[in-house]
Amino acid sequence: MPRGGGYQTKQKAQVLRYLEAHSRQHITAAELLIALNTGGVQIGSATVYRQLEKLEAEGLVRRYALDDRGSACWQYAGAEAKAGNCHQHFHLKCTVCGTLFHLNCDHLHEIADHVAAEHQFVIDPARTVFYGVCGQCSANLAEQGKDTE
Numbered sequence: 001m002p003r004g005g006g007y008q009t010k011q012k013a014q015v016l017r018y019l020e021a022h023s024r025q026h027i028t029a030a031e032l033l034i035a036l037n038t039g040g041v042q043i044g045s046a047t048v049y050r051q052l053e054k055l056e057a058e059g060l061v062r063r064y065a066l067d068d069r070g071s072a073c074w075q076y077a078g079a080e081a082k083a084g085n086c087h088q089h090f091h092l093k094c095t096v097c098g099t100l101f102h103l104n105c106d107h108l109h110e111i112a113d114h115v116a117a118e119h120q121f122v123i124d125p126a127r128t129v130f131y132g133v134c135g136q137c138s139a140n141l142a143e144q145g146k147d148t149e
Helices: 010-021 029-038 045-057 078-083 106-119 136-147
Strands: 063-066 072-075 090-093 102-103 127-131
Touching: 010 029, 010 045, 010 072, 029 045, 029 072, 045 063, 045 072
Parallel strands: 090 127
Antiparallel strands: 063 072, 090 102
């Protein structure tokens, strides 16, 4: 049996390979399905979901809830998850390019400590994602704005 537990299927390897190649992005199951099928991998949506669940259980990918209706996206966890580091920091997600940034910020940890002490609520940094526009996309958008003037 391969490391990480579970039987290693061709589909599981293809899903993992794609997520690893796009490790800085959150990817929905629908996006993954389209990308794999477009890339010549014949795989069904039920198989994609099943493989994502297996990879999540093995700690190789992380699941992020998008809303309270069950929508989710996944990200390759890689070495950070194996080392347990992804639970220690917050995340930033660019709404333009989809890049996920891992943010270790003392100020945010101070806020989390304040919320715990003053409001009796513990924030889970690993599941906390701030959405906005990254510096590169901001610069690109500003440049595009100049081109239209």
